[in-house]
Amino acid sequence: MSRKAFIAANWKMYKTPGQAKAFVDAFLPLVAGHDRDEIALFPSPVLLPTVIEAARGSNVSVGAQNIHFAEEGAYTGETSVGQLLAVGGTHTLIGHSERRQYFAETDAIVNKKLHTALKHGVIPVVCIGEVLAEREAGKTEEVLKTQIAGAFAGITAEAAAPIFIAYEPVWAIGTGRTATPEMAVEAHIIIRAEVAKLLGAKVAAAMRILYGGSVKPDNATALISEEEIDGALVGGASLKPDSFTAIVKY
Ligand code: PEP
Secondary structure (H helix, E strand, O other): OOOOOEEEEEOOOOOOHHHHHHHHHHHHHHHOOOOOOEEEEEOOHHHHHHHHHHHOOOOEEEEEOOOOOOOOOOOOOOOOHHHHHHOOOOEEEEOOHHHHHHOOOOHHHHHHHHHHHHHOOOEEEEEEOOOHHHHHOOOHHHHHHHHHHHHOOOOOOOOOOOOEEEEOOHHHOOOOOOOOHHHHHHHHHHHHHHHHHHHOHHHHHHOEEEEEOOOOHHHHHHHHOOOOOOEEEEOHHHOOHHHHHHHHOO
């Protein structure tokens, strides 16, 4: 089955509104008319209105790096799906490894966020991946299966269609150390098989599984042209229009 690649920029906690607008103004002409792949930007919440306004009417979607699982409430510092939708955001990352590492996000929290996103029609990108010690202990498969089972608890095959998974080996994020295409493909096959087990072969065959972890212009082609790799989630190399464009046009 051919799946349209999805190339996404995770800007993490970088850029001011002025810098974000300058990025979009420079980036849109570079990718104008590019419809081979879907393109999305994931800026910090405070940048969302600026980036959404600047990208309006273009081929670039905009989403949040995180949402809260509650619809609203006394959750200081958090962003709800309703707030995201109200400013025009369409997607959200869920369970990025930096959220898991620094903000104690567990598979159970990821699961609650996934339910909330799907309920409100926000397109979720569920991030999973093993840390170095787990890979070195031969536990990658077990970790991925546990994360998928945890994230997808209670999600039906009917509801699952919009979900993306991003396989992001934690040891490759922001380290310059990339998984080889073979390593990424091996993990993606495990992930797709697990999704098939939980949600059926049809959902698994259609689900787009992205690779993330030090994707750069010079390794993007080798990774994304693999049949099993349906796009990329890009951190550091997405911060400059030229470098992110080179990845989009792998
Ligand atoms: C990420 O933030 O999801 C990521 C993969 O970062 P980097 O590309 O910098 O490794």
